[in-house]
Amino acid sequence: RADAAKRLLDAGADANLQDNTGRTPLHAAVAADAMGVFQILLRNRATNLNARMHDGTTPLILAARLAIEGMVEDLINADADINAADNSGKTALHWAAAVNN
Incomplete structure (x- = not known):
């Protein structure tokens, strides 16, 4: 999967295109626990973290x-916004605490 993602990005695929739920390829890589694709997207300058x-x-x-x-x-180290909150007001820290992480 990672090789295909790299080829698509190199060919000009939009790293931030959203599906009908607003999910980007980075969201999809996280949801699938696809570390190879995740790392490629993380290193891609165009990816909106x-x-x-x-x-x-x-x-x-x-x-x-x-x-x-x-x-x-990895997202923290790449300077993702650690204080961003979802529509219910929960941040990553709220979610980490809620799932006993």
Whole structure:
């Protein structure tokens, strides 16, 4: 999957295109725990690390909600907005606490 993602990005695919729920490829990589694709998107300058789904979920919030610690750490290190809140007012820290992470 990572090789295909790299080829698509190199060919000009939009790293921030959203589906009908507002999910970007970065959200999808987090949801699938697809670390290879996640790393490629993270290194891609065009990728919006703070993109929001329609419910306000950012990739960092999603990673915290799914308790994927490596992705949480990588997003923080890449300067994702740690204080971003979803539409219910919950930040990544709220979600990490809620899932006992």
